[in-house]
Amino acid sequence: MIDEHEWRSVLQVAKDGTFSAAAKHLYISQPSLSQCIKKVETELGVRLFDRSQTPLALTTAGEIYVRQAKEILRIRQALVQEVADLSELRTGSLTIGSSRTRSACFLIDPLVAFHRQYPGIQLAIKEAPVRTLEEYAAAGTVDFALLYDSSLRADFDSVELCRERTMLALPKSHPLARAYAEDDVQGFPRISFAAMDGEPFIRLQPRRQMAEVYDKLCKISGAEPHVIFEANSIIEASELCAAGLGATLVTDMLVQSWRWKEQAFFFELEEEVEERHLMAVYSRQRQLSLAAQRFIDFLLHD
16 A cells, blocks of 8 residues: 555655755654655665665656656645535635735735635745746646736636736826826826936836836837836835835736825826736646635635
């Protein structure tokens, strides 16, 4: 009979590459882990790891064992999840992959509302960059991840949650902000990004999606803002903008939900900027749990 402790131990060693690292993650001593692996190898009559290499390498038999152990783990997780579904969400867990920005401005209120209705479901958010979130979604590390449609892969299924527009934020002390505020404009006034030529600007670091939007706006409008800071996230850029450091790009979702919105002035952009579709993304190889389905309903109807 295959022992769960044994196959989990083999999987951990295969993942970490050393007995010492795997023992720490399993909270057991290294000698105990070594004896466990040796017992499995003795019972099977084969070696699972090539110990002549560091990190340890799987033998052909080891690769077969790990592949089948992962399948056992997947089936076990599916069994646990289905039983939790049958209990009408009285127990269970839900893990969502998200960026810091989307966690702060999109998930807070739905998380509170969901917990009030399903207090027995343990909630968690794993915040990470886009590429890592894609890996989390593909591997089932999270129930689903919040990603834009540009990140969709062929092995993903998704549900569209909302569409985001790019907007311009200025400190309230900025002359343009003061001028429009004095005119008491209803709603958000429209402005060309060309007005940012030479203006102090907070852009996002390269390879961030909003940094790509910034580059497109510069090309379309011909503006060359004076970049004084490269922020790590839209929230960081927004906080610096509200503090008076310079202008920045934000999304309408952030404008509607973030607590500092009274400290900055916002503009619609005259330039055509493609809307971004925010999706709940999950692997096609994994069934979306009932808890995840219910939470997505909260996001859609919040």
